[in-house]
Amino acid sequence: MSVVINEIAAPNIARIAINRPDKRNAVSPEARNALIDVVSEALGNDDIHAIVLGSTEGHFCAGGDIDSMTDLDVASGRVRMKENHRLVRLLAEAEKPIVAGVEGFAVGAGAGIALLCDTIVLAKGGALGFPFFRIGLTPDYGILFTLARRVGQAKARQILLYAEMLKGQAAIEVGLADDLVEDGQAETCAIEKAQALAKMPPHAFALTKRHLAMEPQSLEEALEMEVMSQSLAFVGSELEEGRAAFLEKRKPDFRN
Incomplete structure (x- = not known):
């Protein structure tokens, strides 16, 4: 049995989920590496326009796998953290939309993974927790x-x-999640959110995500980011399509 599910949830939408239900989908090193592989594959696939990180058998992710944390020293602990950060950077720097559909627990590392997504859909019975201490x-x-x-x-x-x-x-x-849905409906809503984001102009979307992640420290820095991104957007085909759709009173199609 694969420790990560990787499937097509809807046209052009990938669904990825940890598949360790006996551990409430805790992240082991094996699961982390598998996530890196399948997320990288989805991000590099032009037929995938957005990603949903989902839940398996009622839970999103119960954190790091405690059983895999034995016999660590400072050196091996640093190596483990550096490997974890490969996944963190992959999700944080992704140019495609990523939506989390959280059922049950998303705690510790699971909460961290959810927070790296663009949108978090949470079931009413679900929870995000930070029990590190x-x-x-x-x-x-x-x-x-x-x-x-x-x-x-x-x-x-x-x-x-x-x-x-x-x-x-x-x-x-408190703003920890974006949408609250009935239990069992988190992934359905997450797929709908992913489909909506996938309709956005991909280049403009990626530029905006990049600048949001950079967090300007002043108005001047923010204005410089605007100059950089908007000057690129002015010469792109996405503006042409957006303008044509506006004039023709139709919805834009930024993918064709």
């Missing part, structure tokens, strides 16, 4: 950066220091 660890998978970007520095501090688990509506209220 409860097992004597510190936050990883980019959470020290992504959580504050999501909920603000002050709230991120409280969530991490108190090792909070935010379920359903509570996660929505």
Whole structure:
């Protein structure tokens, strides 16, 4: 049995999910490496326009696999973290849309993976949790950066220091997730969101994602980013299609 599911959920939409239901889909080194492989494949496939990271048998990901954390020393721990960061960077720097469909638990590394997505769809019974202190660890998978970007520095501090688990509506209220749906419907909604994002102009979408990730420190930096991206957009075919669709009173088709 493959530790990662990789399938077509809808035309041009890939569905990828950890497949370790007996471990509530905890991330082992094997699962992490498989995720890197299949996500890389999807990002490099021109027929795939967006990706859904889904849940298996009621759970998104219960964090890192505790059983794989034995017998680590500082050196091997650093190697493990560097390998984890290959997945973090792959998701964070992806130019295609990535949507998380979260059922059940997305805790620890699972929450970190969800936070790297463009949109998080959460089932009412689902939860994003940050229990690192409860097992004597510190936050990883980019959470020290992504959580504050999501909920603000002050709230991120409280969530991490108190090792909070935010379920359903509570996660929505602090901005930790974007859409709340009935249990069992997270992936259906995530696929719909992915399809909507896939209709956006891909080049303009990628440029905007890149600049959002860079987080300008001043208005001047933001304006320079605008100059860079918009000057490229002005000469692209996407503007031509968008303008034609506007004048012809139709929906734009940026893919053909």
